[in-house]
Structures are given as structure tokens and as C-alpha cells.
Amino acid sequence: METVTLHNISKTYGKGATPALKDVSFSVNKGELFGLIGPDGAGKSTIFRILTTLLLADEGTATVGGLDVVKDYHRIRSSVGYMPGRFSLYQDLTIEENLTFFATLFGTTVAANYELIKDIYRQIAPFKDRRAGKLSGGMKQKLALCCALVHKPEVLFLDEPTTGVDAVSRREFWDMLQQLKQQGITIVVSTPYMDEARRCERIALIQAGSILSIDTPDAIINAYPGQLYALKAAHIPHLLNDVRGFEGVGQCYAAGEYLHMVFRSGSEEHLLAFLEGKGHKDIILKKIKPDIEDCFIRLLTTTHQ
Ligand SMILES: Nc1ncnc2c1ncn2[C@@H]1O[C@H](COP(=O)(O)OP(=O)(O)OP(=O)(O)O)[C@@H](O)[C@H]1O
Numbered sequence: 001m002e003t004v005t006l007h008n009i010s011k012t013y014g015k016g017a018t019p020a021l022k023d024v025s026f027s028v029n030k031g032e033l034f035g036l037i038g039p040d041g042a043g044k045s046t047i048f049r050i051l052t053t054l055l056l057a058d059e060g061t062a063t064v065g066g067l068d069v070v071k072d073y074h075r076i077r078s079s080v081g082y083m084p085g086r087f088s089l090y091q092d093l094t095i096e097e098n099l100t101f102f103a104t105l106f107g108t109t110v111a112a113n114y115e116l117i118k119d120i121y122r123q124i125a126p127f128k129d130r131r132a133g134k135l136s137g138g139m140k141q142k143l144a145l146c147c148a149l150v151h152k153p154e155v156l157f158l159d160e161p162t163t164g165v166d167a168v169s170r171r172e173f174w175d176m177l178q179q180l181k182q183q184g185i186t187i188v189v190s191t192p193y194m195d196e197a198r199r200c201e202r203i204a205l206i207q208a209g210s211i212l213s214i215d216t217p218d219a220i221i222n223a224y225p226g227q228l229y230a231l232k233a234a235h236i237p238h239l240l241n242d243v244r245g246f247e248g249v250g251q252c253y254a255a256g257e258y259l260h261m262v263f264r265s266g267s268e269e270h271l272l273a274f275l276e277g278k279g280h281k282d283i284i285l286k287k288i289k290p291d292i293e294d295c296f297i298r299l300l301t302t303t304h305q
Contacts, residue, residue, distance in 0.1 A: 003186045004028035009060035015039050022209040033181045035200030043209040044190035048159045052082045065154050081153035085160045091133030105149035111130040113152045138169030158187045158189040158257050174199040194293040205296050212299040224290040231256040233280040242278045
């Protein structure tokens with residue numbers, strides 16, 4: 001059953017501006033952990049603002065829990081949890097005061113829905129008298145999640161919850177989301193970190209207001225056309241220039257300590273001979289499986305050609 005739907009949603013902020021969303025359509029199933037994956041400015045926050053009824057789309061329709069975001073905005077607001085990208089807590093209130101405040105706002109109490117938040121809250125409870133402004137990034141994130149959950153929402157919208165948080169806290173956060181999913185909550189989460197896509201059941205890759213692809217991470221990876229290679233040599237900056245000068249190579253870009261590349265028409269032997277001729281040493285060229293970032297880059301060029 002579909003819990004969140006968007007049909008042909010478009011949005012432009014102000015006259016003459018570049019559209020933030022262009023004809024976006026997708027749906028999220030009940031109980032699904034769905035990821036919106038894309039770089040800054042892709043349009044992720046705009047989608048969240050429309051779905052949480054804070055912003056009107058110019059065109060298209062959207063529903064949450066079967067309710068229309070325009071007509072039924074009031075009912076939607078009480079049935080969803082929203083953790084906006086920018087830190088949304090009251091800096092001068094303590095952990096406990098923030099949580100009580102959000103519970104009161106929704107006409108409930110912390111005790112009434114404690115079961116849902118207890119595993120997360122336990123981790124920050126030792127600091128419950130500390131002001132939110134004095135918490136670490138990871139603790140702020142846990143508190144914000146508790147506040148978004150305290151009224152037991154059916155759908156949870158999390159806008160870049162792991163941005164600016166350390167690697168361990170990021171991993172812990174995704175573990176928490178898996179646990180919430182077990183409790184039947186539908187979760188829509190955005191991230192600019194491609195490696196986090198793997199933690200979602202399905203993802204939408206989004207760029208410049210358009211959806212490039214929607215599927216499971218595995219299906220997106222399996223749909224990668226052709227063979228991807230990783231290439232390394234003693235001097236990487238020159239290598240990138242030289243490879244780009246070789247006719248038979250299609251895309252080539254830096255990816256960690258390697259370059260990732262695909263052949264357009266050339267072969268491994270020809271490329272190796274070409275690079276050796278340019279004086280490159282210790283060359284490693286190997287076939288690799290793409291990750292989500294490779295798929296994203298590939299989709300970007302095929303979509304914009
Ligand atoms: N209030 C606003 N007024 C004008 N333009 C806006 C506003 N909010 C967003 N935009 C523009 O709309 C586009 C999409 O922005 P959006 O915030 O939805 O992207 P995002 O993927 O969430 O990225 P970010 O992480 O940077 O917020 C961007 O070009 C952005 O500059």
C-alpha cells in the first residue's frame with residue numbers, strides 16, 4: 001500500500017528562478033525505508049516541505065497517508081514526524097524540556113509514547129538536564145529524532161539527518177532507523193552521502209530537481225551499463241589528464257585513490273600501452289563493480305546528453 005505519493009510535482013521559488021523541482025513523481029510504500037539521494041540543491045528539502053504541508057507546489061498533487069497535502073494539511077501535520085535539515089531544537093531548553101515541549105505541542109506526553117523512543121532516548125538520558133545547544137552533533141541528532149517521534153507519527157520525514165555528524169554516529173543513526181522500521185513506521189530520509197543509499201530499501205536519485213532513477217540500490221547497481229574499471233598509477237593528477245586524452249575512454253573521474261572509468265571503444269591493452277608511452281609507472285587497471293555514486297555519475301551524463 002502506498003503511504004506517500006507525488007504526482008508531477010513542480011516548484012519554482014520566485015519568478016525567473018531555476019525550478020527547484022521539475023515534474024517529480026514517486027511513491028513510498030507503507031513501512032518502507034525510502035531514501036532521497038542527491039547533492040546540495042538537488043531539491044530534497046523542497047520535497048520534504050511540500051510533503052509536510054509547509055510549502056505549496058506550483059503543479060501536481062501529493063498525498064501522505066491517503067490525505068491530500070493541500071486540502072488535508074491539518075490532519076497531515078499531526079500524523080507525520082519531521083526532522084528538518086537545519087537543527088530544529090530549542091538551544092536554551094534542556095534535552096528533557098525539548099522533548100516535553102514537542103510532546104505538548106502534539107497534545108500528548110513523553111510517557112504515552114515512551115516505548116517508541118526509549119531505545120534512542122536511553123542513549124541521551126544521562127544528559128537530560130543539559131541544554132540542547134551544548135550537545136554534540138550526534139546527541140543533537142538523537143534528541144531531534146526523539147522529538148520527531150514523540151507523538152508516534154505514521155510517517156517520519158528526515159531531511160539530511162546525518163549531515164555534519166561523525167562516522168560512528170552516522171552508522172548508529174542508520175541502525176536506529178532500521179529498528180524504527182521494524183515497528184512499522186514509514187521513513188523517508190534524505191542524504192547527500194551516496195554510501196548511505198545502501199541502508200535504504202529503495203532510493204530515488206535526484207539532481208537539479210529531477211529524479212534520475214528510482215529502485216532498490218541493488219537494482220540500480222545491476223542496471224549499470226557496461227564495465228567499470230578502476231585505474232591507478234604513480235602520479236594520479238597527470239594520469240587523469242592523460243586518460244582523458246585517450247580517444248577510446250568514455251567517462252573518467254577521481255574516486256578515492258583510484259580513477260574510475262569506462263571504455264567507449266578502446267581496450268585495456270591499448271590504454272596500458274598509451275599510458276606507458278606517456279611515462280606512467282606502476283599502473284593498475286582492474287574491472288570493478290560500480291557503487292551508487294558511479295551509477296549516479298553515469299545517470300547524470302546519460303540524462304543530460
Ligand atoms: N526559500 C528558498 N528561496 C529561494 N530558493 C530556494 C529556497 N529554498 C531552496 N531554494 C532553491 O531550490 C533548489 C533546491 O533546494 P533544496 O533546498 O530543496 O535542495 P536540497 O537537495 O535539499 O539541498 P540542500 O541540502 O542544499 O538544502 C536550490 O537551487 C535552492 O537554492
